[in-house]
Each structure stands twice: as structure tokens, then as C-alpha cells.
Amino acid sequence: MSETREAEVVDTFLALTDTLVHDFDALDMLTMLAERCIALLDVSAAGVILVDGQGRLSVAAASSERSRLLEVFAVAIDGGPCVDCVRTGEQQLCDDLTAADARHRWPHYAHGAVEAGFRATHALPMRLRDDVIGVLTLLHTRPHALSDIDARLGQALADAATIGLIHERAVRRAETVQEQLQGALNSRIVIEQAKGVLVAESHLRSRTAVDPEEAFALLRRHARSRGQRLTDLARSLVERTVDPSVVLDG
Structure with a gap:
């Protein structure tokens, strides 16, 4: 890792954990996370999808407000890597959405993402203990395998963002977690x-x-x-x- 990238990684973690001591805007923090992922993980776009109190998935933030990108995330919450990520609590890494296995596993999502210009997608869980409260989604405009280092870094960023979301009282009461998540969605x-x-x-x-x-x-x-x-x-x-x-x- 270059010194420049190391500095960017440190700055990002400081920005995420700074929410622990300041009154913060969850949506702004999640948008910042999505934007930083583009530079740190060499991805074309990124977004955060959260799970609300009823178990429904909703788009909370994206690296860009382009309608086509938001449409991809909207499709993702109906069936795709994000849904599987929430269900299993494990990373869902797809190097090529045009591959036969991807089209078979997520036909609607794969078609929509490719139509919007994206060829690879990686979904990283945002976990609170054993509960997945959201997903950090990474998109690429070309077939792309996420390296082990980038997968670990992306997961660490997702974990840091999770801590930021629930920093005040989530450890004491699970209800607070849902309040924070619903607040971000609202x-x-x-x-x-x-x-x-x-x-x-x-x-x-x-x-x-x-x-x-x-x-x-x-x-x-x-x-x-x-x-x-x-x-x-x-x-x-x-x-x-x-x-x-x-x-x-x-």
C-alpha cells in the first residue's frame, strides 16, 4: 500500500470514528463512506443499503445521485447480492455479472446492473454482533475481482460505519439501533x-x-x-x- 493510500485510509477511519464524539448526521457519514470507497478500493460506484425495523431494505446513501445508479440499488433490495448478504451475514463477491452463474443466481439484478453499465458487484455486510443492519455495496464498470486486501479494507470500513451509526446507546438497547437506522432512512x-x-x-x-x-x-x-x-x-x-x-x- 502506498503512503498516499495509507494516509487516505487513516483519514477515512478518523472521519468515520469522529462520529463517536460529535453530534453527527448519519446520512452525510454514509455518503462520505460511499465516496471514499471509490478512491480507496478502486471501484466505480458505491452505496449503503440499510435494514429497517421491519426487515425491509432501503437505499440510504450512494457515491453519486445519478438516477441510473440509484435504480441499480433499488433493484438490489428486491433480490440480489445485498439480499443474500443480509440473509447470510457473509460477503457476496461477484467478479462478472454477465457470467452464467451470476445470471442464474440473480437474474433480475444482473440484468439491471449490466444495463446500467456495471459488470461486477461486491456486497459487504454491516454487522452488529450477529445481526446484519446494512450492506456496503461496491460496483465496477468492468469485470473486477476484489483483492483479499481490498475485501478486508472494505469490510473494516463497513464495520467502522456500523459503529458510527450506533455509537450512542446501541450497546445498551437494541431499540436504539433501529431508531438510528430508521432516522437515516427518514x-x-x-x-x-x-x-x-x-x-x-x-x-x-x-x-x-x-x-x-x-x-x-x-x-x-x-x-x-x-x-x-x-x-x-x-x-x-x-x-x-x-x-x-x-x-x-x-
Whole structure:
């Protein structure tokens, strides 16, 4: 491992574990994890899927807000490596989604992922003791075998993120785990609504139109520049207590 990569790994773990001592935004942390995976693990895209209190899988964060990428994750929660990862608690590594065994095992997912431009997928469990509370999913645009080192590093990142999600009281009460997870999923809904507000406002005011991915980037930049929680800013936009033009104008 190069010195540069070692430094990036250290920085990432520090960022993940920093949530142990600060009031943190779970969605922002998970998005950061997905983004860092691209550089650290040489993947094309990454995302986090969480299990809610009823055992349902939902997309919580992604390295990009591109609709085609989000569609792949949406397909994944209906049947694919992520579902198997949650069920078994083990890594699900697929080097080539066009291979016969992958098409047989996950026909719907393999077809959807390949159609979206991805050829390999790796699902890493986010575990709390024996319970899988989510999945870190890695995608590649070409056939790609995840090395043993990268598989271990990816799992370590997933484990660190899990600790971040449940840092306050999960050890004492299992209910808190579900509250944290549901909170992250609820935050995702608010973020999507806020993105829609910004996209619509950019059209209404005849300014240069922004797409959902650009809207998300504007949200994060505005929140971080003011030391504000991403979900709090999004909720303010949805409730119209913050003028969308303030965010659009930077």
C-alpha cells in the first residue's frame, strides 16, 4: 500500500470514528463512506443499503445521485447480492455479472446492473454482533475481482460505519439501533424532497437549471460551509423556512 493510500485510509477511519464524539448526521457519514470507497478500493460506484425495523431494505446513501445508479440499488433490495448478504451475514463477491452463474443466481439484478453499465458487484455486510443492519455495496464498470486486501479494507470500513451509526446507546438497547437506522432512512426521504425543491426552484426562477445530483452537491456544500446538519438544512427547505435561492446562489 502506498503512503498516499495509507494516509487516505487513516483519514477515512478518523472521519468515520469522529462520529463517536460529535453530534453527527448519519446520512452525510454514509455518503462520505460511499465516496471514499471509490478512491480507496478502486471501484466505480458505491452505496449503503440499510435494514429497517421491519426487515425491509432501503437505499440510504450512494457515491453519486445519478438516477441510473440509484435504480441499480433499488433493484438490489428486491433480490440480489445485498439480499443474500443480509440473509447470510457473509460477503457476496461477484467478479462478472454477465457470467452464467451470476445470471442464474440473480437474474433480475444482473440484468439491471449490466444495463446500467456495471459488470461486477461486491456486497459487504454491516454487522452488529450477529445481526446484519446494512450492506456496503461496491460496483465496477468492468469485470473486477476484489483483492483479499481490498475485501478486508472494505469490510473494516463497513464495520467502522456500523459503529458510527450506533455509537450512542446501541450497546445498551437494541431499540436504539433501529431508531438510528430508521432516522437515516427518514433523512434520505427529506433529502430527496429537498433536492426536488431546488430543482423546481431553479426552473421557476429562470436560472440555470440544476439536476438532482447537482442539487445534492449544493445541499452538502451549503450545510458544511455553515456547520449545519445536512438533514436540518433539507428539512428547512422542505418546510420553506429557508429560501431555496440561498442554497442555489451558494
